[in-house]
Amino acid sequence: xxxxxxxxxxxxxxxxxxxxxxxxxxxxxxxxxxxxxxxxxxxxxxxxxxxxxxxxxxxxxxxxxxxxxxxxxxxxxxxxxxxxxxxxxxxxxxxxxxxxxxxxxxxxxxxxxxxxxxxxxxxxxxxxxxxxxxxxxxxxxxxxxxx
Numbered sequence: 522x523x524x525x526x527x528x529x530x531x532x533x534x535x536x537x538x539x540x541x542x543x544x545x546x547x548x549x550x551x552x553x554x555x556x557x558x559x560x561x562x563x564x565x566x567x568x569x570x571x572x573x574x575x576x577x578x579x580x581x582x583x584x585x586x587x588x589x590x591x592x593x594x595x596x597x598x599x600x601x602x603x604x605x606x607x608x609x610x611x612x613x614x615x616x617x618x619x620x621x622x623x624x625x626x627x628x629x630x631x632x633x634x635x636x637x638x639x640x641x642x643x644x645x646x647x648x649x650x651x652x653x654x655x656x657x658x659x660x661x662x663x664x665x666x667x668x
Contacts, residue, residue: 564613565667566606568646574599585620588651589662596655600630603649605667607641614640615667617649622663625652 567586571579576591577599588602605628607613616638617626627635628647641647653661 563608565615566608567649567667568604568606570602570604574602577602584666585664586666587622587662587664588624588626589660590624590651590653591660592653592658597653598632599651599653601648602651604646605641605649606646607643610643612640612642614638615647618666618668620664620666622665623654623658623661624663625654626650626663626665627652 569579571577571588574590576593578589580587580589590599605615607615615628617628619626619637625635626649627637628639628649629636630648630650632650632652635652639647651663
């Protein structure tokens with residue numbers, strides 16, 4: 522009788538400990554952002570895939586982004602160089618504002634339909650692509666920001 526009682530207590534304790542070890546990190550992870558002082562969400566998350574494209578360099582200064590690349594032909598397209606993610610809980614409107622540079626940047630993958638403004642649903646993503654111009658210069662760049 523005493524052995525059975527000890528077994529029941531040991532099993533109950535093991536289940537309780539295992540449950541606590543699983544639940545505690547989840548609880549603290551959910552509350553960690555509040556403790557760290559994160560009060561607002563970022564309006565967008567820009568994921569760079571420039572490492573997949575040869576001779577392409579990405580730089581950022583504040584909210585201004587710059588892509589520099591070496592052309593391999595007269596005119597070429599770089600599809601899905603970036604992925605813009607909407608991390609918020611509501612649809613967001615985004616606009617690409619192009620600064621200086623020879624290349625053209627747009628939302629989507631369709632070269633025939635170059636959109637510079639798009640509405641992205643919550644927790645969804647949209648690709649950003651680049652098309653080089655047919656200028657003589659071998660190295661081109663484009664500066665842009667996202668509003």
